[in-house]
Amino acid sequence: MERKLILCRINHNIVSSVLENGKIVELHIEKPDSRQFHVGDIYIGRVKNIVKNIQAAFVEIQPGVECYYQMTDNHFPIFTKKIGKKPLCIGDELLVQIEREAVKTKVPTVTSNLSLAGKYSVLTHGNTQIGVSSKFPKEQRTLWKEALADYANSSYGFIVRTNAASLSLAELRSELDKQIGAYEQLKVLAQSRTCFSCMKQAPREYLAALKNIYQDGLQEILVEDAQLFDEVFQFLEEEQPEDTSKLIRYEDSLLPLHKLYSVEHVLKEALAERVWMKSGAYLVIQPTEALTVIDVNSGKCVLKKNDPDAFYKINREAAAEAARQIRLRNLSGIILIDFINMKVLKEQQELLSFLKDQLQKDPIRTDVIDITKLQLVEVTRRKVRKPLHEVCQKQRS
Structure with a gap:
């Protein structure tokens, strides 16, 4: 399957579109100045309230910004300040990650089961299993699990993503080691930071798309805007240097990129x-x-x-x-x-x-x-x- 990722500006918004065999299958829209609370952001939060009958708590990640926290799903929180002896107390400060954005009347959901996503794998704090994407054949999943068995420990595990299909074991291990380093550094830094500190910002939608798109068949990453091109190039150089050769600056003043691929038409269709x-x-x-x-x-x-x-x-x-x-x-x-x-x-x-x-x-x-x-x-x-x-x-x- 042939895949392309195109990034363009439409009405002051940055629109990222994923194409498969020439057809747009994903659309993400983001305002450049809309950065606030995104899925994947990690904060030092403070427990504001505990609702015992539903085994849940409300954790404040910024003054006045409360998030839902399901206690039964979070067994291994990383505390930066512990108040009492109970597993969770009002006033406790801990690392939490936004799991779901606020939707209508529902507040954001946070978790202490932190996950650090790479291009080929995800480090999972609190889940110590070595997992492999279910989109791999059963035999291949077994081989990956056996090859990575020495990473098993009592603090975290890994999930091998679908993008690792064509990867060598050495390349995958290299990314896993990088993620372990980032995870250990995060835990150490958190102990010296104050409550409500943002410890990690998830990449913006259009940059996250570079990490999340299936690599199988990815041919081009087309970017029209000069400033956006520089931002994407810098991200790829730091995070995915092997993909910099796929990045192409689109330059045609007579036919804008979003017109070439009918992005506005598809967007209109997707809202109808x-x-x-x-x-x-x-x-x-x-x-x-x-x-x-x-x-x-x-x-x-x-x-x-x-x-x-x-x-x-x-x-x-x-x-x-x-x-x-x-x-x-x-x-x-x-x-x-x-x-x-x-x-x-x-x-x-x-x-x-x-x-x-x-x-x-x-x-x-x-x-x-x-x-x-x-x-x-x-x-x-x-x-x-x-x-x-x-x-x-x-x-x-």
Whole structure:
């Protein structure tokens, strides 16, 4: 698969787009001056309140900025100041990392299970297992685990990312050693810093995209803006020097980069309720507070009377487009897909298998759960950042 990452400015926003085989599958929008609290940021927080009946606490990471902290999920906090003998007390100061951004009425979620992400691996404080991405074949996962067994310890573990597929063991070990050094330095520095200190800022969305994009087939990183190009080059030199050769400055005053790849058109499509497909069928995508519903409609599609597979063909096209739209719009949580005429068991199974394959392309964990009695396909996607429509809403307000 051919992949490209393009970075451009549109209406004072920095837009990063991931293309796979010439089609935009991811969009991230960020204002250059909007830096505040992002997923991955690490702070020294102070326990403000403990709610015993739900085994949770509220941790302040800046004066007046409280975050939700689930005590049952966090067993190995790194304290910089400990008040009492109980596992967690009001007034305790500890290292926390933003796990989920604030969404509507919900405050941000923080964790003391710190993770330091590299290009090929993630160091996980509190989780001591050596894990390997489930997108590797089972045999390869076993080989990686055995090769890295000597890294096992009682403080942290590692997850080998999908990007490590073509990596040698020596190259992977080099990154792991670098992450261990950063982790140990973080713990030492935290002991001499004051409460509310930001110990680590996650890279901006457009720089994080450089780390998170699947490297398999990555051909080019195209940047139009001169200042942005210099920033990306510096980031790559420090973090991913092997990718500097892929960085290309796009210079064409007659045809801007975002026009060349129809970024604005795709963005407009990703914010619309209705998405048309080549066959004339269309999807209706409706996010709500509780879940997202995707309805498949035959629309203008001409159904041949003698074609018993007509509905299946529409459903297959819809499955591919639904998977793309879920990723493009950054939809998360519970997603229900209402396909057309899902009564034949064999077609159900084939369609579910195809949908799973399409969702496997998504770097954020997405699972097909089952088909309900009402013939609705249940999908879940891990919540990380705000969906695209909320990001754009916030920037318009």
